[in-house]
Amino acid sequence: DAMVIQNPRYQVTQFGKPVTLSCSQTLNHNVMYWYQQKSSQAPKLLFHYYDKDFNNEADTPDNFQSRRPNTSFCFLDIRSPGLGDAAMYLCATSRGEGGHTDTQYFGPGTRLTVL
Amino acid sequence: GQNIDQPTEMTATEGAIVQINCTYQTSGFNGLFWYQQHAGEAPTFLSYNVLDGLEEKGRFSSFLSRSKGYSYLLLKELQMKDSASYLCAVRDSNYQLIWGAGTKLIIKP
Numbered sequence: 001d002a003m004v005i006q007n008p009r010y011q012v013t014q015f016g017k018p019v020t021l022s023c024s025q026t027l028n029h030n031v032m033y034w035y036q037q038k039s040s041q042a043p044k045l046l047f048h049y050y051d052k053d054f055n056n057e058a059d060t061p062d063n064f065q066s067r068r069p070n071t072s073f074c075f076l077d078i079r080s081p082g083l084g085d086a087a088m089y090l091c092a093t094s095r096g097e098g099g100h101t102d103t104q105y106f107g108p109g110t111r112l113t114v115l
Numbered sequence: 116g117q118n119i120d121q122p123t124e125m126t127a128t129e130g131a132i133v134q135i136n137c138t139y140q141t142s143g144f145n146g147l148f149w150y151q152q153h154a155g156e157a158p159t160f161l162s163y164n165v166l167d168g169l170e171e172k173g174r175f176s177s178f179l180s181r182s183k184g185y186s187y188l189l190l191k192e193l194q195m196k197d198s199a200s201y202l203c204a205v206r207d208s209n210y211q212l213i214w215g216a217g218t219k220l221i222i223k224p
Contacts, residue, residue: 018207038218040123040200040216040219041216042119042202042214042215042216043158043202043214043218044214045211045212074118090157090158102122102210103148103160103163104148104160104212105160107156107157108156108157109155109156109157113154
């Protein structure tokens, strides 16, 4: 089945220790998104790639970086995690072919704990 | 600013019908989405509305009124597995998704 995969599902890191979360997709979608979601809050868009074009949200901290080496994979790097970065990180994809029905499909998420 | 409003929490009984409302103020409108999110899991797509009216998908229906900036998600024949958060999201004029915080739906036997 075509899908969005995130690894690991649960990640524990120490304060200040760099961590990388990964996302892959078999949908062959052009656009990949990274969201941060804290408990009972709306997902917050961090950045997205349209193919290789990187789009950073204005309020995304510099501590967060992303890489998309190819169509299928996208990585989220947190350079120096703080306690406030503990959250669920969601990867999503969409076709990005324009039109009103461009739906985002989500991976299962990675729950990040910062000790 | 852009804003999506949904009730924080609702409670309903198994087998009943529940309506979850969403009002929005956004810069432009290019469609409204409803997603279901079970605790600790990712959102899953439920429905999409871009024209006024009702879209029906099995037990779930979604309604849109663009002039009122209003949508609702109607869930019929509620099942225990419907206990989840329901998120409303609007695509604005820049094709960015603006998300509500979600409505936590509790189903009681």
